[in-house]
Amino acid sequence: MAEVLKAARDGWTGARTRSGRATSEGGDRANGASDPAVVATVAEIIGAVRERGDAAVRELSARFDRWEPESFRLTTEQIDACVAQVSEQALADLRWCQEQVRAFALAQRASLHDVEVETQPGVRLGHRHVPIARVGAYIPGGRYPMIASAAMSILTAKAAGVEHVIACTPPLDGAPPALTVAAMQLAGADEIHVLGGVQAVAAMAVGTETIERVDFLAGPGNAYVAEAKRQLFGEVGIDLFAGPTEILVVADETADPEIVAADLLGQAEHGLTSPAALIATDAGLARAALAEIERQLQTLPTADVAGPAWRDYGEVHLVGDREEAAALADAFAYEHVEILTAEPRWFLDTLRQYGALFLGEGTTVAYGDKAIGTNHVLPTAGAARYTGGLWVGKFLKTVTYQECDPAASARIGEICARQCRLEHFEGHARSCDVRVRKYAGALV
Incomplete structure (x- = not known):
């Protein structure tokens, strides 16, 4: 049985077996069911947008974002003005990062082939990969303007062949967020609206007088945006049901405690309920990582978020060998899994349940989030048991045909x-x- 060095969240018994079954007392984990108050608020907002269209959107934007422009959709001139506010270095970096995402997405698309076979004389069966016609992409704002999300949703949809992408992002300090708008424009958005929250998601999904409804919603967001996507699923397609971001680090005696700590805190800073876990095969490494986390929190500017998240949702599990580590990692089925061991590719061959895998200390979750080219919209809350993350295939409908x-x-x-x-x-x-x-x- 794994030894638990740290499992601070109230109600966690700290018992995990080799089969990976965890026991807990006291309710859902960080990624549990939606808050009833959130569910009710979201339902009310969606209902208002459905019934009153643009008028409701305008009222809601004024109430929640104090933002009520003549038009939420930016003109070409307004987009150009936003881009002009961004430094050349930032634009160059945006282009470089987006090109990595584009190259990988196009490689994924090229791997998908249409099929036609003659299964018996005179019988021809086939399938085609047809792009979704209209996609709505939500790009979060707030404390962390998620400019990388523009590439992950807008650009990936375009690589799949989607004809029309509407993109929405909330205002920043009473104005369009220039950097995010630039990222959306570079990614290829056909329409850019400065509109945030549930009202933006609802407007794209059900349509208003000025926003034509989409067929599919993509992009991360807060608990309200996630719940809106949940309630609208079926009326439109969605990429994933997303909860708080998760990181699991699997480490042995060869791992660098400073890197282990930095990577755990780098994801814990996402939010107060972001789980961060370490599975270690070496007690010395585990204890050194714990000490290093406390040291790094002393100077981390986002310690006001990362500290409580680590305190309440951080876990460290000591296991006997890599086989036990792999079984426990699959039981977690976390969004991000980093392998900091002597032979990281052994885990590539062994693990089955994760959103994205990061092999060796040369890479980190931040690379995947921002720059390296894989998509950062990934399954959380155990969904890695049955689905992968966002990729070009999510924007394609595989449709069959037959002929005799x-x-x-x-x-x-x-x-x-x-x-x-x-x-x-x-x-x-x-x-x-x-x-x-x-x-x-x-x-x-």
Whole structure:
């Protein structure tokens, strides 16, 4: 059984077995069910936008963001003015980072091939990958303007072949956020709206007088935005149900405690409920990392967030070997998993449940979040058990088709009619019968 050196959250018993089953008392983890108050507020906002369109959007924006411009959609001139406010170095860095995302997304798209096969004489079956027509991308603002999210959602959709992308981001200090707008423009957004929160997500999903509804919503956001996507799912597609960001570091005696600590705190600073966990096969490394975390918190500018997150949602588990570490890591099924061990690729071959894997100390979650090219919209709250993160495939519909010549239709029709009657679908069976009668001569 794993030894728990630190599991500070109230109610956590600290028991994890090799099978990975965790026991806890006292309710959901950080990524648990939505707050009933959040659910109710979001439902009210979506209902208002659905019923009153632009008028409701304007009222909500004024109430929540103190932002009520003549038009929420930026003109070309306004976008150019925002870009002009950004330094050449920042623009160059944005272009470089976005090019990495674009290159990887295009490589992913190139790996997806249309299929057509003749499964038997005269029967042709196939599938095609068809881009979604209209996508809405939400780019968060607030304390952390998520400029990298523009590339992750807008640019990836464009790489998939999406024809029209609407992008929304909240205002900053009563004005369009110049850096975020520049990132959205460089990523290829067809429309940019300075509009935040649930009202933005609802407007894109249900449509208003000035915003044509989309078919799919992408992009991260706070608890209210996440709940809005949850409530709108089905009416539109969504990328993921996202909760607080998560990091798991798997480390052995070769790991650098300073790097372990920096990487855990780098994700803990996302929010007060962001889980950060360490699985260590070496007690000395685990205790050194704990001490290093406390040292780094003394000078970290975001310690007001990272400190409480680590205090309340930080965990350190000491295990006997890498096999036990791998079993426990798969049980966590965390969004980000860093492997800081002597043989990181052993975990690449072994692990099955994670959002994104970071192999060796040469890379870190921040690279994936901002610059290296993989997508940072990833599953949380255990969703890595059944899905991966955002990629070009999320913006494609894989649709099938079939075609039969007369002889094949007659052969299949006889069998299919019998199958239909076994299920008591006489109408189905007769749709087969008419083809058998029509094409019977083709069998000769």
